Amino acid sequence: MLIQYEKGRTLVHRYDPLSKLMMLFSTAIIAMVLNQVWQQAALLLLCAAVALLGARMAWSKLLKGLRIITVVAVPYFILTSLTATGDTVWFKWGLLSLKVEAIQAAAVMTLRMFTLFLSSLIYIVTTDPRELVAELTRRLRVPYRFAFGLSAALTFIPLLEEEGRNIKAAQQVRGHRPPRGLANRVRYGLKFITAVLLNALRRVQQTAGAMESKGFGAYPDRTYRLEVIIPRWCLISAIMYALFTLWVWWVV
DSSP: OOSSOOOOOSTTTTSOHHHHHHHHHHHHHHHHHOOSHHHHHHHHHHHHHIIIIISOOOHHHHHHHHHHHHHHHHHHHHHHHHHSOOSSEEEEETTEEEEHHHHHHHHHHHHHHHHHHHHHHHHHHHOOHHHHHHHHHHTSOOOHHHHHHHHHHHHHHHHHHHHHHHHHHHHHHTTOOOOOSHHHHHHHHHHHHHHHHHHHHHHHHHHHHHHHHTTTTSSSOOOOSOOOOOOHHHHHHHHHHHHHHHHHHHHO
16 A cells, blocks of 8 residues: 555645645656756655655655666666667676666666656655645646546555455465466466456446446536645745756756
């Protein structure tokens, strides 16, 4: 249950969804603009500090989140280091040749992946999907059908994770042993993914039926019980961060 909203009263929780969304996009732009290893490392450390101090995320949760993206980032780093071009040879062994420029490019892209994932994780953990839907429709005039789809996606992610845990527990109760060998692992993984997807489709059908019975989408507008107030300090800090992003874009 890693990627889901958690209630709290931290500094990041007190930001309204739109201000945090603006800062999330600004962080993504900065990460795409910076092209030095030390710059990407500094930005990643800044995001980690926001997660630990601003959002009060536990070290275990932070490391689990980074472990998820490591599965993709580390192979990408190795592949890019071996295939990217460069002029300065750092290490050579037979046909294997590592270039300094290739390693730097791979490190920049890998750190960028970690930064984008961690900043998105902070946003999801500290943002109430109901407040996000209300702000998207009221402030940005996004059709509530699309906004509700985004909220449903954020809501279904932890439900699918819980479904996976229940399926594994049921298999253990029935005496299923962990698979051995590559072929058995692939076969088990396909069966497990199929079971999770079938349960997800069943939940989607139930949700769609409930929404249709309540008349969802029958009217161009809808009412909201939740009222989101945007503090002035949140808006000012978000605008200042956006201006800082433009300055970084101009300087770099």
